Amino acid sequence: MSASGSMAIAQHTCCQLPRRPLAQGLRFRSFSAGKHVSGQQNTQRVQKGRPLPVTCAQKEKGSKAKAEDTKQFVKGNVAQILGIRGGDQETNIWKIRLQLTKPVTWIPLIWGVLCGAAASGHFHWTPTDVAKSLTCMLMSGPLLTGYTQTINDYYDKEIDAINEPNRPIPSGAISEPQVITQFLTLLAGGLGVAYTLDRWADHEFPTLFCLAVFGSFISYIYSAPPLKLKQSGWIGNYALGSSYIALPWWAGQALFGHLSLDVVILTVLYSLAGLGIAIVNDFKSIEGDREMGLNSLPVAFGPEVAKWITVGTIDVTQIAVAAYLAFGRHENVYAAVLTGLILPQIYFQYKYFIPDPIKNDVQYQARAQPFLVFGLLTTGLAIGQSNALLP
Numbered sequence: 001m002s003a004s005g006s007m008a009i010a011q012h013t014c015c016q017l018p019r020r021p022l023a024q025g026l027r028f029r030s031f032s033a034g035k036h037v038s039g040q041q042n043t044q045r046v047q048k049g050r051p052l053p054v055t056c057a058q059k060e061k062g063s064k065a066k067a068e069d070t071k072q073f074v075k076g077n078v079a080q081i082l083g084i085r086g087g088d089q090e091t092n093i094w095k096i097r098l099q100l101t102k103p104v105t106w107i108p109l110i111w112g113v114l115c116g117a118a119a120s121g122h123f124h125w126t127p128t129d130v131a132k133s134l135t136c137m138l139m140s141g142p143l144l145t146g147y148t149q150t151i152n153d154y155y156d157k158e159i160d161a162i163n164e165p166n167r168p169i170p171s172g173a174i175s176e177p178q179v180i181t182q183f184l185t186l187l188a189g190g191l192g193v194a195y196t197l198d199r200w201a202d203h204e205f206p207t208l209f210c211l212a213v214f215g216s217f218i219s220y221i222y223s224a225p226p227l228k229l230k231q232s233g234w235i236g237n238y239a240l241g242s243s244y245i246a247l248p249w250w251a252g253q254a255l256f257g258h259l260s261l262d263v264v265i266l267t268v269l270y271s272l273a274g275l276g277i278a279i280v281n282d283f284k285s286i287e288g289d290r291e292m293g294l295n296s297l298p299v300a301f302g303p304e305v306a307k308w309i310t311v312g313t314i315d316v317t318q319i320a321v322a323a324y325l326a327f328g329r330h331e332n333v334y335a336a337v338l339t340g341l342i343l344p345q346i347y348f349q350y351k352y353f354i355p356d357p358i359k360n361d362v363q364y365q366a367r368a369q370p371f372l373v374f375g376l377l378t379t380g381l382a383i384g385q386s387n388a389l390l391p
Contacts, residue, residue, distance in 0.1 A: 089166055089173070096168045097182055100153055101146030108274075109140040109248045111373045115380035116252025119263060121387030123256045136197055136208075136255050140248045143190035144212060148219040148243070150183040155223045163288035187216055197255060207254045215247045233297035234275075237282070241274025245376065257387060270321055270379070273372060276314035279306060280365060283357045298357075307357045311349045318342045318375055325382050334382035341375040344368070 113136045117123040123133065153160065153169055154176070161170035168174045194212035201208075221227040222239050230236035246267040253259055282289065282296040283303060289296045298306040319342060326335035345368045352364040 089171065091173070093174065093178075096174050100150045100168055100174070100179065100182065101142065101186070102149040103142075105149055106141035106145050108244045108369075108373060109145050110137040111376065112245055112248025113137045113140050113252035115376045116249040116254070117256050118252075118377060118380035119249065119383040119387060120253045120255075120257030121384040121390065123384075129256065132197065132200060132255055133252070135193060135200075136251055139190050139193040139197065139208075139212065140251060143186050143193060144215060144219075147183050147186035147190060147216065148223075150179060150186060151219065152223040154179050154183065155225070155228070159285065159288040159292050159294070162291060163285050190216065201255055203254075207259075208251055211247060211251050211254070215243055218243055230296070231294050233279075233282075233295055233300050237278035237297065238271065238275045240278040241276070242268065242271035243274075244277070245271045245274040249376075249380070257390075260387075263383060266321065266324065266379075266383075270317060270376070272317040273314050276310045276312075276317075277365070277369070277372075279310040279313070280353070280357070280361050282306075283361050286358070303357055307354055310357070311346075311353065314372070315342065315346060315349075318345075318372070321375075321379055325379065329382060329386065331382040331385060334378055334385075338375050338378045341371045341378065344371045 113133060117129075117133050117136075123129055153167065157167075157169040160167040165171060169176070169179060191209065191212050194209045195206065197208045198206040218229075218239050222229045222236060222243075228236075229239050246264075249267050250259055250264070253263065279297050282298050283306070285294075285296070286298050286303065288294075289299050297309060300306075301309065318338065322335045322338040322342070325331045325338060348364055348368040352360040352367065357364075
């Protein structure tokens with residue numbers, strides 16, 4: 001091939017290559033401005049034509065932020081519905097009414113009915129007995145516990161304005177007349193259901209109705225002046241603890257069997273564990289209780305002493321019950337199971353509660369309380385073993 005032909009081919013090939021703009025290929029520093037100048041017109045054209053690519057780090061950061069927002073939203077809504085600390089502000093009146101009843105506090109009462117039914121020795125898994133027990137749980141949990149929590153919030157509105165100003169009453173989300181209507185309605189409903197259960201169980205004496213009246217009276221004097229038992233740490237907390245353990249147990253056992261003196265004494269003593277649980281709830285209110293003159297145990301003894309009183313009442317009470325099952329009723333298997341349920345509670349006390357009872361109260365209760373309530377059921381089943389032999 002001739003030299004002239006080679007040059008022609010080379011020129012033709014160069015013409016087919018894409019031409020790179022000069023501004024894009026050149027890059028120089030303007031020393032006077034101290035900035036880079038590099039294809040500015042081309043860069044602007046690319047930015048206007050399509051968005052810049054998102055890096056993996058940016059995507060990951062956005063995903064984490066979205067997940068955290070979702071987590072906080074769910075946490076706030078669940079806390080609001082359950083009536084526990086950290087709930088979102090709500091405007092729906094029915095959600096506010098539900099929040100006032102603190103559904104999370106229904107669980108021990110519902111469980112107490114189950115334990116009492118087991119202790120009776122005469123509960124059977126028939127449709128009738130199941131319906132009776134569910135009705136009794138409705139009375140003890142949503143109705144009468146709902147009444148207790150609502151009336152407590154009503155008389156604690158000044159304290160809540162300091163400790164938890166986002167609660168429904170101090171925040172103005174619900175009016176005081178609406179609150180009064182709510183707790184009176186719940187009280188009437190609970191007493192009505194108790195009377196119905198007495199008729200259903202063919203009781204000659206209205207045992208359940210009397211228990212409901214007694215429990216409602218304790219709830220009132222616990223929260224309302226002039227007595228306001230919660231102002232005195234020991235008496236108030238024990239009254240609350242016995243309401244959560246002894247009263248629902250008695251209701252469940254009386255519905256299906258008969259209350260005996262030894263069981264009454266046992267559940268009254270077991271309520272000391274409920275005293276400890278009630279003290280746990282007082283740690284978060286130290287500032288407001290002190291300002292309002294409420295002599296709760298954390299205020300009276302200080303957090304350091306009060307936390308040891310708390311774990312002592314919870315642990316010693318359960319150990320004593322396990323010993324009673326072993327040596328008093330010779331139910332060694334149930335005693336061993338109860339002991340096994342006490343050990344995790346002690347572990348969680350040292351892991352969460354004792355290091356910081358104010359910060360870790362919710363974490364401690366969420367982990368330890370299931371073992372305590374299963375211990376109650378274990379005790380009820382042990383007593384039911386011997387009561388099943390009675391007519």
